Amino acid sequence: MELTTIKQRFGIIGNDESLNCALEIALRVASTDLSVLVTGESGVGKEFFPQIIHANSARKHGNYIAVNCGAIPEGTIDSELFGHEKGAFTGATESRKGYFEEADGGTIFLDEVAELPHTTQVRLLRVLQTGEFMRVGASKSAKTNVRVVAATNINLREAVSNGRFREDLYYRLNTVPITIPPLRERKGDITLLFRKFATDIATQYRMPVITLDDEARHLLENYRWPGNIRQLKNVAEQISAVEETRLITGEIIKKYLPDSAPNTIPMVMSGSAPASEVNTERELLYKILFDLRSDMSEMKRMVAELLAEKSYDAPKSDIAGLLPRGSYPIAPAVKSPAAEALYTDTEEVVDDGPKEEMTKEKAQKEAIIRALKRHNGKRRDAARELFISERTLYRKIKELGIDEIP
Incomplete structure (x- = not known):
């Protein structure tokens, strides 16, 4: 099938060579049952590729089920994927099929697969190897025949090296890799x-x-x-x-x-941070910078008042919101992880008092709290604004000790 036909059918716009290459791979692999791993940044359109693969495969008349692994709480994800028996846990008043059972004979798309907990990764590996799975609370295994297409916006190789993702599962999923270029x-x-x-x-x-x-x-x-x-x-x-x-x-x-000259802003991350979290941290820091710039007028007034009182103790990263467009300094301050991604004033500010450093954790915490407040505590909307998964947002809220936002 020609690429033009595929693009028209699925509403894909563009003639970029790397995009066309990814589409061609999807079409060639569609006729097989090989597992496919689609990688690319958040928002590039990874969700179209499993649909293309399913629609052009022998399984096109079977079920197609898309699962966002990052949006399912860790305590229920095994039940959602593999089903459960009656009485398996509190609230399990009847037996229920999981997505793998429902997709038997078809295709299952596991979006944000890197968010799966380790116990679920073990179960998924077994399905990929033998086609067998066990419902939660069951004593006998069942069989399913599904084609698995997974997607992620993080570097799974880095996640494997940091122990966050199983190496054997990575190779099972990555039989055919497809990389989607960023915009x-x-x-x-x-x-x-x-x-x-x-x-x-x-x-x-x-x-x-x-x-x-x-x-x-x-x-x-x-x-x-x-x-x-x-x-x-x-x-x-x-x-x-x-x-x-x-x-x-x-x-x-x-x-x-949010910034009309983003290519001039270096995104330097702390070398101590796990590489698998770099994308999330970078996106949070982008969000901080965007928010600071939107509050430029208010920040200018605050700083003027503080300087007049000779008691300025704001973190250096906050000064980024005070700069007029086009007047960025040559290099960012690097005294704290958050400041590494934000510009500071090139003129030296004399201050005899102590300065509070904006740590990476504090920067992330403030960005998350602002997003939650803007969306009245709705985590799904806040996660979408921050360009991170809902599961990642849950984890960050727990790690950073953020209280519930009313």
Whole structure:
């Protein structure tokens, strides 16, 4: 089947060579029953590839079940995946089939597979090796015939080396690897995608379609897009709904991009942090920077008052929100992990009092608390804003000792 047909069927926009290569691999492997591991950053569209594989396989008439492993609490994930017997635990008033049993003869997509706890990884390995599984509370094993496609936005090799993911399971899942490129590496596709999203929203609400001038296109193509396609769609919809003018200039675009020059910001992570957590920590630090910049006016007033009283003790990373656009210093402060990703003022601030360092943990904690407050404690919405999985957010809340947000 031609790539053009596949793109039209699944609504995939773009002609980037690396994207086309990933699609071709998916089509070639679809006719087999080999396990596939789809990797890529959050928001790149990994969820389309298992659908393409299933639709072009001999299992296309069987069930297709997508499971977000990061959204299921650790205490119930075994029951969700493999089912349970009546009385297996409190509340188990009847027997229930799990996803692997429901998907028998079809395909199961395990999104955010790296979030699976170790005990569940052992069960999954057995299914991949023998097709056998046991319901929670059962004494006999059952058989299932499923094709497994998994996806993750972290480096599983690093997770294996850090003991967070089983090596034997990694090789079982990674029989055929497919890597999806981030949006910033698909510069030629960014304008096409923006136009598609703008047209969709204009059609839906019966409004004129917005267009971009040359400066706006340049800004879009050179922006880092930490949220990838999901973030681009959000920006296109915001501009279409809010702006009265239909010709979008560079000045207008800047208002909707958290930072109009992200490629100048080095993202230096602490060498002591586990490599498998780098993506999560980087995304949280991005969020901190975005929030600081949005509060620029308020921060300026606060700092002016504190300096007047000669009692300034704010963390250096907070100064990043005070800088005007385009006046970034040559190198970031590196006295704390959070400050490594944020710029500080190049002029020396004289202060005889002690300064509180913004640790990596404190920076992450503040970003999570702000997101939870904005969404009235709804963890799913907060996790989506922070570009992390719901399971990762649960773990971070526990690790950082964050109280419930009312």
